[in-house]
Amino acid sequence: MSRVTPTTSRSIGQHTHDYAYYRTVLANHALPAAFIDLDHFAMNLERLRQRAGNLPIRLVTKSVRSVEMIRRILAAGSFMQGLLCYSAGEAAWLASQGFDDIVVAYPSVEPTDIRAVATQLRYGRAITLMVDSIEQVMKISRIAQAEDVVIPLAIDLDMSSAFPFIHFGVHRSPIHDETTALILARKIAEQPGVALQGLMGYEGQIAGLMDDVPGEPVKSAVIRHLKKKSIVEVNARRQAVVDALRKDGHTLRFVNGGGTGSFESTRQDRSVTELAAGSGLYAPTLFDHYRAFKVLPAAGFALPVTRVPKAGVVTCSGGGYIASGPMGKNRLPLPWLPAGCRLLANEAAGEVQTPVQHALSTSPATGDPILFRHAKAGELCERFNELLLIQDGQIIDTVRTYRGEGKSFF
Structure with missing residues (x-):
């Protein structure tokens, strides 16, 4: 396996390979075929590193979905630390492939998957499950006790902004402030077989929404305005929740935030200890038109x-x-x-x-x-x-x- 080596900042440009280049490369290969342009990929990886500043990046596996590509990305440098999976079953399988420090970004209540996670925990792997309700905690706690393990948990903090007549964000979690987060954290502390280790606050309306789309100047301007207001609100709210949890005696190993489209604003939150990204590496079309950064089709x-x-x-x-x-x-x-x-x-x-x-x-x-x-x-x-x-x-x-x-x- 060749390592994906980030390029230096001086070598990053806007040049992309043309049709003749790819037609020559693919001339003797069966089609249809999917491909990764590693030259562009390395440039995108380096851009993420630069944009992250001093914060580590947890790799979002749903945006990659290839074990070998995950290995290549993690081998690029110490700025890539850990995985953010979309399924508990996926996390257990990746752990069985030798990966560690895994967080599952979405709540999991399927017993088979949770038991698979428990098996990997007994082998010494670190896997954290996401929760946003007491019901989820209770289900996980019962399985953990039966499996004789302690399952690490993280709280999913909803990062949508409620503006007059506008729900700006995604419907993700019922945990949206200090009060609801503390209630859940205290319930986790009461239950055997589970332990609170982290918090995730994903601001999807900032990270995943293009704001500089050609031909849509008015809509793009409105989105930028809403983003600007939302950034101030959600960063302050995430900080307040983290401060409240720690004041209440809860130790957080990590506070995860952001996505490819929000590194610049998420870094402003002093409570965030790590960023998350994945789409910015492959650079699909939904990431073509952001004002703060550019990606190369990879x-x-x-x-x-x-x-x-x-x-x-x-x-x-x-x-x-x-x-x-x-x-x-x-x-x-x-x-x-x-x-x-x-x-x-x-x-x-x-x-x-x-x-x-x-x-x-x-x-x-x-x-x-x-x-x-x-x-x-x-x-x-x-x-x-x-x-x-x-x-x-x-x-x-x-x-x-x-x-x-x-x-x-x-």
């Missing part, structure tokens, strides 16, 4: 042109890899290269074929690749068994995705 997939129905249009095999979230055009995979390609509005990306309109000057031929980018990061890996790793104009390795390992956690 993950994509290539579909083969299988027919040419008319001049200016080619039809590709496969391609209907739609992202989760609210229905809309921004959840579609987008043609990336050759430049100027676009989906047809009345067909979009289809399960078995995807027509693409292109400039007459490009004229892709049957068998040529059309390169696409997914709207979200790790979801691409649910469609492919392997990722081609491209570096310096050649495929240097092939690594398996979770799917390629035979794993699906939801």
